[in-house]
Amino acid sequence: PRGGDESLLEGLNPQQREAVTYRGPALLIVAGAGSGKTRVLTHRIAGLIGSREAWPSQILAITFTNKAASEMRERVEGLLGQASEGMWISTFHSACVRILRREAKQFGFTENFTIYDSGDTRALLKRIIKESEADTFGFTPASAGAKISKLKNELEDYESYARSANRDDPAEQVFLQIFREYTRALRSANAFDFDDLIAQTVYLFRAFPRVAANYQRRFRHILVDEYQDTNHAQYSLIRELTKPVPAHLVAELKADGLYVDGLTEPSGEIPGASLTVVGDSDQSIYAFRGADIRNITEFEHDFPGARVVLLEQNYRSTQNILSAANAVISNNFDRKAKNLWTDSGDGEKIVGYTGYSGHDEAQFVADEIDALRRAGVPYNNMAVFYRTNSQTRALEEIFIRSAVPYRIMGGTKFYERAEIKDAMAYLIAVANPADELAVRRILNTPKRGIGPATVTQLGSFAADNGITFRDALRAASDLGLGPKVTAAITRLSDLLDETAAMMNPDNPAGVKPVPELLTHLLAGSGLLDALRSSRDPQDEARAENVEELVAVTKEFARNNPGGTLTDFLTEVSLVAAADELDDSTGTVSLMTLHTAKGLEFDAVFLTGVEEDLIPHRMSANEPGGLAEERRLFYVGITRARKRLYLSLAMSRAQFGEVNVAMPSRYLQEIPAELIEWRRSPGAANGRDGTMSRALNAKRPGFGSDRAAATAAALSRPKTEWANKVTATVRDNSALELAPGDRVKHVDFGEGRVQDVTGEGAKRIAHVQFDQAGFKKLLIKIAPIEKL
Numbered sequence: 001p002r003g004g005d006e007s008l009l010e011g012l013n014p015q016q017r018e019a020v021t022y023r024g025p026a027l028l029i030v031a032g033a034g035s036g037k038t039r040v041l042t043h044r045i046a047g048l049i050g051s052r053e054a055w056p057s058q059i060l061a062i063t064f065t066n067k068a069a070s071e072m073r074e075r076v077e078g079l080l081g082q083a084s085e086g087m088w089i090s091t092f093h094s095a096c097v098r099i100l101r102r103e104a105k106q107f108g109f110t111e112n113f114t115i116y117d118s119g120d121t122r123a124l125l126k127r128i129i130k131e132s133e134a135d136t137f138g139f140t141p142a143s144a145g146a147k148i149s150k151l152k153n154e155l156e157d158y159e160s161y162a163r164s165a166n167r168d169d170p171a172e173q174v175f176l177q178i179f180r181e182y183t184r185a186l187r188s189a190n191a192f193d194f195d196d197l198i199a200q201t202v203y204l205f206r207a208f209p210r211v212a213a214n215y216q217r218r219f220r221h222i223l224v225d226e227y228q229d230t231n232h233a234q235y236s237l238i239r240e241l242t243k244p245v246p247a248h249l250v251a252e253l254k255a256d257g258l259y260v261d262g263l264t265e266p267s268g269e270i271p272g273a274s275l276t277v278v279g280d281s282d283q284s285i286y287a288f289r290g291a292d293i294r295n296i297t298e299f300e301h302d303f304p305g306a307r308v309v310l311l312e313q314n315y316r317s318t319q320n321i322l323s324a325a326n327a328v329i330s331n332n333f334d335r336k337a338k339n340l341w342t343d344s345g346d347g348e349k350i351v352g353y354t355g356y357s358g359h360d361e362a363q364f365v366a367d368e369i370d371a372l373r374r375a376g377v378p379y380n381n382m383a384v385f386y387r388t389n390s391q392t393r394a395l396e397e398i399f400i401r402s403a404v405p406y407r408i409m410g411g412t413k414f415y416e417r418a419e420i421k422d423a424m425a426y427l428i429a430v431a432n433p434a435d436e437l438a439v440r441r442i443l444n445t446p447k448r449g450i451g452p453a454t455v456t457q458l459g460s461f462a463a464d465n466g467i468t469f470r471d472a473l474r475a476a477s478d479l480g481l482g483p484k485v486t487a488a489i490t491r492l493s494d495l496l497d498e499t500a501a502m503m504n505p506d507n508p509a510g511v512k513p514v515p516e517l518l519t520h521l522l523a524g525s526g527l528l529d530a531l532r533s534s535r536d537p538q539d540e541a542r543a544e545n546v547e548e549l550v551a552v553t554k555e556f557a558r559n560n561p562g563g564t565l566t567d568f569l570t571e572v573s574l575v576a577a578a579d580e581l582d583d584s585t586g587t588v589s590l591m592t593l594h595t596a597k598g599l600e601f602d603a604v605f606l607t608g609v610e611e612d613l614i615p616h617r618m619s620a621n622e623p624g625g626l627a628e629e630r631r632l633f634y635v636g637i638t639r640a641r642k643r644l645y646l647s648l649a650m651s652r653a654q655f656g657e658v659n660v661a662m663p664s665r666y667l668q669e670i671p672a673e674l675i676e677w678r679r680s681p682g683a684a685n686g687r688d689g690t691m692s693r694a695l696n697a698k699r700p701g702f703g704s705d706r707a708a709a710t711a712a713a714l715s716r717p718k719t720e721w722a723n724k725v726t727a728t729v730r731d732n733s734a735l736e737l738a739p740g741d742r743v744k745h746v747d748f749g750e751g752r753v754q755d756v757t758g759e760g761a762k763r764i765a766h767v768q769f770d771q772a773g774f775k776k777l778l779i780k781i782a783p784i785e786k787l
């Protein structure tokens, strides 16, 4: 059949087959979680290439994370049994970076532009707000940043927004001023923020039809996963890419020697690319970033003649898990009812647990992970989800104490650390000297005696002479600064020039790979030495992190022979949340519910199933907020293949306060017979039944009078749970332990140290407890004392 050889269709159900083999301008696959949408996309790509209907270079597939992209590429190549050079499988952001690197010179940027992440954006806005009067109107870097991001996702830039803004509103005027300065600063730094990557590509295509025509010609098949979470800018990008190429541009492409003959219709135009999108409106969870569910509900209207395929069989989860998911999501009105089923059997019941505190809940999770591990479930097939990052603290503490190996996904956390940003700023200053933010950052890091007055002087010198801040450093000797300061600036400037020369292809010594550039910068600047020789104990960890960055560049160089510094910086800026997932390592994955989208695990722990967390406090009052939070809960539930745990705590410590926590309203939406409570919300409260009453209350009054409940709970005599949550984390760093020592642990009682491994903050005691058995404890935080 069309769509490649029969083996590609093997093991697919009839609807999936149809979705793989349909040929036409537009195809929409809508289906619930775990029904094989991503799998169908993969088979479809393999079918197009395998049957020679398309070259790999004619495929553009968009996935939600870089990790999903590399998985899809591997699967396609696995199905085809060959590598597929030239196929673009990437996120929206990565695809746009590739396009912009090639084309940005069309509108005044250079190909080595920097990509600003949210931390850079915040730093820039902070400076802008500080220098203006804006803070009087309550603008913070975060609030202004969110507003700018929202506008860019709507394809509003400063100019267009300025035209429509309310001239009489002073706050609006202040915002406009911030937006203008921000736009100007990015441009003069030769930098794009994350939202720009998409928006600027759309502007590029609209302003330069000839450039757009080249991509419209090239990509014949465009496929988009997780289409329900596209925002307006992304939608517009897809629209631009799927437009036909008019005859006069085809003629121009041809004149430039590009391949067009086999693509051109008798009318002289090249028809628009065929578009396949897959999605699930029930999993739309990015409205706060401008995702528009209408992109999927109105697909048939936007792309007339589109074929729609529905998938209904779920291949991921057991019936119990699926029934819970179906029951929850059916409470969202205004949705098309779906009938998701599975033939994999009921499976285990969902396990519920109510902890006294976040720590108690975390201990339950750790114990259960241990039990599953002993029952043969590998660590990397288990995941722990939470709504907010602040919930990880308790989980991490307990996991470290219980020696559960874990990784936190999401987060470009590593790259957000100050010392990593410093080291990266050196690299950026070399790759993109126009990036003022980076140059300013390294100017006095490590300390060189360059004070704020000098920085201001350099800044105005640059402004007065119409040169970049970087060039002002070169001219330092003309500024009449003190000799010491001048020498320090000149040394830095020379170091940057030397390093730039090391990557110049004209250099007779050859182009040096990224790790050498970085080590040269670290050595020349003294950054690493300053950390190593510092007396601040935290600097030890910081030095390790910087060394880890060197290791990252080495890995990059291994995987990308000939990779340039700009390639490396691009890769780092695009490390998306789920990308750190590594199947080969035996670690439990911890991540937010948002990061979990599209993934699956044998066992899933959904923690903090409480009011104020899910639904989140901030969302409850927003229009549509409760429905969106319910979809997020649905996404979490549907990640589980075999086992699902729903846990909560009676009290939760957050922002230094301990509050009574109420069970999430969504818990009530799951039929009671599907959940086996190990400790139910009612039983957990041995005192006054507040929790069980809350859970049983009808929804309208649900969780009411919580202030009174909090007050009552906190005025009670300190119970065990209250002691636990208010106990501060101890620091045992200085505790000397040696094999043979007797110790006493708060929970495990007495035991004997068998071994001590690791160093510094990572010392681990191996203890045989008299009653509790063998445990590994991180000495720094373990609640132990030496006897």
Ligand code: ATP
Binding pocket: 011, 012, 013, 016, 031, 032, 033, 034, 035, 036, 037, 038, 039, 040, 280, 283, 314, 315, 316, 597, 598, 599, 600, 638
């Ligand atoms: P989500 O909405 O969560 O993104 P999805 O619809 O993309 O889910 P997939 O991830 O493609 O679903 O598939 C879910 C699981 O079911 C995967 O493990 C996949 O390999 C498996 N699967 C899909 N279709 C079939 C099939 N016909 N036979 C066997 N397994 C299948």
Ligand code: MG
Binding pocket: 037, 038, 039, 225, 598
């Ligand atoms: Mg999927």
